Amino acid sequence: MIDVNAVHKALQDLDIAVIDTLVNDYLAQGIPAETILNEGLIGAMSITGRQFKAKEVWVPDVLLAARNMHSGVAILKPILLEVQSSSRGVIVIGTVQGDIHDIGKNIVAVLMEGSGFEVIDLGVNVSTDGFLEAIEKHQPDVLGLSALLTTTMLEMKDVIASIRSNSRDKVPKLIVGGAPVTREFADEIGADGYGEDAIAGVEVTLQLLGK
Ligand code: B12
Known part of the structure; x- marks a missing residue:
């Protein structure tokens, strides 16, 4: 089960290993990469978005979340790419x-x-x-x-x-x-x-x- 609050906390961590470990843990639990992306990473980024709007976090926090998000997406990318190989356009x-x-x-x-x-x-x-x-x-x-x-x-x-x-x-x-x-x-x-x-x-x- 994805804990979006844990993902959100990991997006705010200066240590990039925290998000990487969490994403790898979810994969090890057999959670599909699409679910980790949508419910975990995108869900957590929307929390950051709401906090930014409410002035509870600032641009550096959002930049940190963006950096960590990129790292999490990079782990999922090869799995998301396994789906198709022939070029459709x-x-x-x-x-x-x-x-x-x-x-x-x-x-x-x-x-x-x-x-x-x-x-x-x-x-x-x-x-x-x-x-x-x-x-x-x-x-x-x-x-x-x-x-x-x-x-x-x-x-x-x-x-x-x-x-x-x-x-x-x-x-x-x-x-x-x-x-x-x-x-x-x-x-x-x-x-x-x-x-x-x-x-x-x-x-x-x-x-x-x-x-
Ligand atoms: C992360 C972020 C940043 C980061 C960006 C880092 C990066 N590498 O992208 C940083 C800190 C740099 C940043 C800067 C700024 N930001 Co900003 N940011 C955000 C935040 C919190 C999240 C955006 C995000 O990544 N969401 C997650 C992704 C997955 O969602 P998404 O982008 O919407 O994409 C999905 C869909 O929209 C769609 N999609 C997207 N593109 C496309 C394209 C196609 C073809 C298709 C089919 C679909 C599609 O699919 C995606 C995946 O599902 C939003 C808040 C929010 N709620 O959106 C504010 C937000 C967009 N930012 C905002 C602002 C004001 C700024 C700044 C002006 C702040 C400042 N004072 O400097 C600057 C602008 C810089 C610039 N010139 O672009 C405002 C915009 C307000 C407005 N009405 O225009 C927002 C809404 C925050 C707010 N509520 O005030 N920001």
Whole structure:
């Protein structure tokens, strides 16, 4: 059984070995990697998010949680990737300009890979030109945009408009996500798909590609 409070405590520990040990213990107990990710790590990070909002923790605490979360996800990654091996298509993904949040985007990338896609991760703070260049270079089937700030989610609109009007190449299916993004917003800015979490992101991608 996952104890989300224990995971949350481990996310706040300066010693990175604490989260690693906890994740490995859960795996040893036979708890599926998806459950550890969703109920444990993501659940614990939402507690940190609420505390940050309530000013009970500060940016350094959140950075520490982010570092520990990356470490926990890294342990789960090879297991999540065992699911599929053949390539179902190419996905380019990135966090839009002005935004450096990447935990959610990285989880989407891991699950996409685990579902058999080749993933090209452009990282964070990616400009519209950066996305256009990546489309030209990689000719992806899908482009995923992530934004965590109410300010940077507006950036998605520009990126999508720019791709639709400027791309000389085949326009990939455009999907968006991130905590402030909603289905209504996705429709409004002309995205082809929206995923409220990484699993929904994979589902909508498979649907859009008719797989
Ligand atoms: C961790 C964190 C940080 C870390 C980021 C570290 C990192 N490497 O990512 C640090 C400390 C750097 C940070 C900085 C800031 N942050 Co911050 N941060 C958070 C926090 C606590 C958690 C975000 C997170 O990782 N969640 C866990 C992941 C798993 O969830 P997720 O990102 O939503 O992703 C899931 C889905 O959304 C979806 N998804 C995500 N992307 C995509 C993409 C696609 C294509 C699809 C299909 C799906 C999808 O799938 C994911 C997995 O299920 C949130 C609080 C919150 N509740 O979101 C605040 C939050 C986002 N931050 C906030 C703020 C204000 C900031 C700062 C401005 C703070 C400051 N004063 O400096 C800076 C901004 C820096 C910048 N320019 O980007 C606010 C935003 C408020 C707003 N309305 O815009 C929040 C909401 C906190 C709050 N309540 O005030 N932050």
